[in-house]
Amino acid sequence: MKYPIGIQSFDRIIEDGYVYVDKTDMIYSLTHEGSIYFLSRPRRFGKSLLVSTLENYFLGRRELFRGLAIEPLETEWAVYPVFHVDFNSTNYTNPGELEKKINFHVSEWEKRYGLPCRENELGTGDRFVEVLRAAHEQTGRRAVVLIDEYDKPILDVLDVDSTLEDRHRNVLKGFYSVFKAADRHLQFVLLTGVTKFSQVSVFSGFNQ
Structure with a gap:
């Protein structure tokens, strides 16, 4: 047997024949019983694998779920516009890295949906709202x-650089405010992290 040690990609686990503990019936429940979730767990707890599984599910990749518990439960396998941001892959101790990462994602999404880049006119949060609106209108499905x-x-940067910490907090506040502003364009939202929701103070505009 092949054990997926260190592998966080659901499609790789399935396609390469690694051992997979099937909990996809919970994925079905998660996606049909609520719309916005926050998951706080320690590192190496399977959060990224959960995100990968959800991404493949919402992309309608039914072939990856053949023989799993979710297959007889899901009848539609609809394809939704999916927006995935993994903040784990970057070192944020350098000023400007966070802004560059978010701007890169939003710029790529603007291209995907034929929107002009409005970096000089709008903040990243407002630009992301426009992307979500366009995705909803163009695909007929919420994002x-x-x-x-x-x-x-x-x-x-916690307890290392208080100025950069405050700067990052403000940038993330603006970005996460999207979830209130674009509520009618959202089908499902999941945020994972290691810190409790109330301890980070970046969700002042997030009323769920």
């Missing part, structure tokens, strides 16, 4: 947003 390690930009 799915998956944020992995939502708090890492703050944790990287």
Whole structure:
């Protein structure tokens, strides 16, 4: 047997024949019984694998779920516009890294949906709202947003650089305010991290 040690990609686990503990019936429940979730767990707890599984599910990749518990439960396998941000892959101790990462994602999404880049006119949060609106209108389905390690930009500089910590907090506040502003364009939202929701103070505009 092949054990997926260190592998966080659901499609790789399935396609390469690694051992997979099937909990996809819980994925079905999660996606049909609620719309916005926050998951706080320690590192190496399977959060990124959960995000990957949800991403493949919402992309309608039914072939990956053949023989799993979710297959007889799901009848539609609809394809949704998915927006995935993994904050875990960057070192945020350098000023400007967070802004560059978010701007890169939003710029790529603007291209995907044929929107002009309005970097000089709007903040990244407002630009993301426009992307979600366009995705909803063009596909006819509400968007799915998956944020992995939502708090890492703050944790990287916590108790190290208070100025950069405050800067990151404000940038993330603006970005996460999207979830209130674009509520009618959202099908499902999941944020994962290691810090409790109330301890990071970046969700002042987030009323769920």
